[in-house]
Amino acid sequence: MALLTIEGLTTGYGEMEVLRDVSLQVEQGSIVSIIGPNGAGKSTAMKAAFGLLTPWKGSIRLEGREIGGLSSDKIVRSGMCYVPQTDNVFPSLTVEENLEMGAFVLSGPIDARKERVFELFPRLRERRRQRAGKMSGGERQMVAMGRALMLDPTLLLLDEPSAGLAPLLVDMIFEKIRDVNAAGVSVLMVEQNAKKSLELADHAYVLVNGENRIDGSGAALLADPEVGRLFLGG
Amino acid sequence: MNGAAATQLRPGERVKRLLGSRQAFVALLGLVLVALWLVAVYQGIPGQRVLSLMVRGVMLGGILALGAIGLSLIFGVLRIPNFAHGDMMTTGAYLALLVMSLLPLGAPLGPFSFGYEFLIALLVAMPLVGLLGYGLDRLVFRRLRGKRSPPVIMAMAALGSAFLVRSLVYVFWGADFVFYYTGRPRPAFELFAGIRVRPDQLFILGLALAMIVLVYLLLERTKMGKAMRATADNPELARVTGIDTESVIRWTWLIGGALAGAGGVMYGLDAQLRPEMGWWLLLPLFAAVILGTIGNAYGALVGALLIGIVWQVSTAFLNPAYGPGVAFMVLILVLLFRPQGIFGKPGGG
Numbered sequence: 001m002a003l004l005t006i007e008g009l010t011t012g013y014g015e016m017e018v019l020r021d022v023s024l025q026v027e028q029g030s031i032v033s034i035i036g037p038n039g040a041g042k043s044t045a046m047k048a049a050f051g052l053l054t055p056w057k058g059s060i061r062l063e064g065r066e067i068g069g070l071s072s073d074k075i076v077r078s079g080m081c082y083v084p085q086t087d088n089v090f091p092s093l094t095v096e097e098n099l100e101m102g103a104f105v106l107s108g109p110i111d112a113r114k115e116r117v118f119e120l121f122p123r124l125r126e127r128r129r130q131r132a133g134k135m136s137g138g139e140r141q142m143v144a145m146g147r148a149l150m151l152d153p154t155l156l157l158l159d160e161p162s163a164g165l166a167p168l169l170v171d172m173i174f175e176k177i178r179d180v181n182a183a184g185v186s187v188l189m190v191e192q193n194a195k196k197s198l199e200l201a202d203h204a205y206v207l208v209n210g211e212n213r214i215d216g217s218g219a220a221l222l223a224d225p226e227v228g229r230l231f232l233g234g
Numbered sequence: 235m236n237g238a239a240a241t242q243l244r245p246g247e248r249v250k251r252l253l254g255s256r257q258a259f260v261a262l263l264g265l266v267l268v269a270l271w272l273v274a275v276y277q278g279i280p281g282q283r284v285l286s287l288m289v290r291g292v293m294l295g296g297i298l299a300l301g302a303i304g305l306s307l308i309f310g311v312l313r314i315p316n317f318a319h320g321d322m323m324t325t326g327a328y329l330a331l332l333v334m335s336l337l338p339l340g341a342p343l344g345p346f347s348f349g350y351e352f353l354i355a356l357l358v359a360m361p362l363v364g365l366l367g368y369g370l371d372r373l374v375f376r377r378l379r380g381k382r383s384p385p386v387i388m389a390m391a392a393l394g395s396a397f398l399v400r401s402l403v404y405v406f407w408g409a410d411f412v413f414y415y416t417g418r419p420r421p422a423f424e425l426f427a428g429i430r431v432r433p434d435q436l437f438i439l440g441l442a443l444a445m446i447v448l449v450y451l452l453l454e455r456t457k458m459g460k461a462m463r464a465t466a467d468n469p470e471l472a473r474v475t476g477i478d479t480e481s482v483i484r485w486t487w488l489i490g491g492a493l494a495g496a497g498g499v500m501y502g503l504d505a506q507l508r509p510e511m512g513w514w515l516l517l518p519l520f521a522a523v524i525l526g527t528i529g530n531a532y533g534a535l536v537g538a539l540l541i542g543i544v545w546q547v548s549t550a551f552l553n554p555a556y557g558p559g560v561a562f563m564v565l566i567l568v569l570l571f572r573p574q575g576i577f578g579k580p581g582g583g
Contacts, residue, residue, distance in 0.1 A: 050474065052474070072473050072474050072475075072476055073476040073477070073478055076475070076476035077476070081476075082474050084471065084474065087468055087470075087471060088471060089471075090464040090467040090468060090471065090472075091467055091468075092466075092530075093460065093463060093464055093467065097460050097463075097464075098464075100457070100460060101460065101461065101472070101475055102475060102476075104461060104475060104476050104477045104478070105476045105478075147475065148475075151476070
């Protein structure tokens with residue numbers, strides 16, 4: 001059974017339909033990437049996967065359990081954590097407090113979890129008492145990912161983790177995503193940086209106008225002439 | 235690039251931008267204080283009296299801070315301008331009066347004008363006002379939240395709640411002013427350098443400071459306090475992080491309400507109880523909150539102290555009834571030169 005299964009999902013905001021009959025799967029241990037042009041509904045698909053939008057049609061199942069429309073605290077408890085694209089840190093809280101908030105639903109001690117995040121992002125250990133609002137874009141992205149990892153999720157959702165970062169930092173963040181995945185966390189991510197995310201992804205989906213267009217392994221899509229024409233400038 | 239843009243600005247714009255920096259703005263506020271002082275001296279008011287008024291201003295600022303901290307927290311977490319906050323303070327003052335009427339009258343404690351029954355009344359009134367705030371949320375604001383009502387509706391609902399709460403005070407206690415203790419002498423004594431204060435006022439200041447320290451510890455050291463700051467930072471992110479925002483909201487009302495209740499009791503002890511006492515504090519409260527950057531609890535404290543001092547010192551030569559007007563002047567200065575408040579970032583809240 002796949003970890004996350006979205007089947008025939010149609011949803012949107014208010015009256016406006018954004019996704020039509022979208023299906024995708026994330027297998028245990030894999031990195032799955034959603035690419036597509038602006039306005040294709042990538043971020044919406046991400047929000048829907050996290051239960052922020054109620055499905056009009058279709059289903060979203062995490063380990064076989066329907067989660068469409070569940071409250072976020074229930075969803076993070078069931079092992080799926082989400083990093084939004086923008087405004088994804090609490091600026092007036094310190095790095096450490098941001099991480100603590102990631103574990104809000106837990107009641108026990110969380111030092112071991114903090115320690116694990118610090119091992120993954122040594123930079124955050126150095127800056128643990130710094131207010132997150134005073135950090136650079138790349139560091140903030142680390143804080144945001146670190147916070148989402150505090151619950152030791154089985155699936156991490158990343159909405160455009162490289163948005164607005166300098167090329168050097170983009171490489172660093174992709175490296176970190178690989179590390180996170182190597183530690184056993186499955187990843188579903190949306191990226192505008194199609195080439196890099198296809199290189200990283202085990203499987204990828206191309207969304208166009210809110211519908212599934214192509215899907216396949218990352219390598220297959222990299223070689224696909226249509227994908228090349230659409231995104232890779234080839 | 236910035237320099238080039240600056241030279242193209244009109245002189246007025248340039249002055250405004252200059253005064254908008256944090257240091258310049260704080261200096262401007264300092265200048266206002268000095269100006270008030272000079273006016274007082276010019277009118278032949280002895281320096282000792284102005285000093286006494288400053289000390290009283292710090293005390294009044296402490297009372298205002300008890301209201302302003304809650305007001306700022308509620309705005310930060312819920313994005314509601316809680317116009318009922320002043321009337322919640324009034325309710326606290328009257329609830330304490332009610333509790334005192336049920337207890338036997340004790341002898342005054344030491345130099346103070348009040349007995350132990352007042353302290354018990356204070357401790358009972360605080361959580362009751364917290365519950366009043368939470369009750370308002372359940373009755374009014376939670377429903378509106380569920381419907382995703384726009385901010386204007388929230389503000390109108392808050393204004394309506396203010397009228398509701400005040401009307402209840404009128405119904406239960408009448409329109410006349412009352413004192414916690416009638417006929418007890420409340421002598422002032424000399425603190426030092428000719429500064430005269432009443433012991434009650436020192437008590438008020440001490441209690442306000444103690445509560446502010448407690449709020450600080452709550453916000454910095456407890457999980458719920460950190461979650462309150464996180465929710466004030468970014469409610470949407472707080473929700474997707476898994477923070478139980480409804481319980482954050484509950485605690486925000488309970489704590490904000492309890493502080494407002496304490497502020498009301500202190501205010502009543504310093505002067506007298508009137509049904510509209512809190513309503514008239516609303517303007518200084520908002521001035522303090524905006525001055526210290528909306529949503530920032532520590533900013534609210536600084537703003538409240540400043541407003542309290544300016545208000546009191548102005549009474550050296552102005553009728554005290556103009557106090558809220560003086561606060562309004564400060565508010566206008568803030569909105570003109572630094573609308574994001576002392577602790578805000580440029581270009582936003």
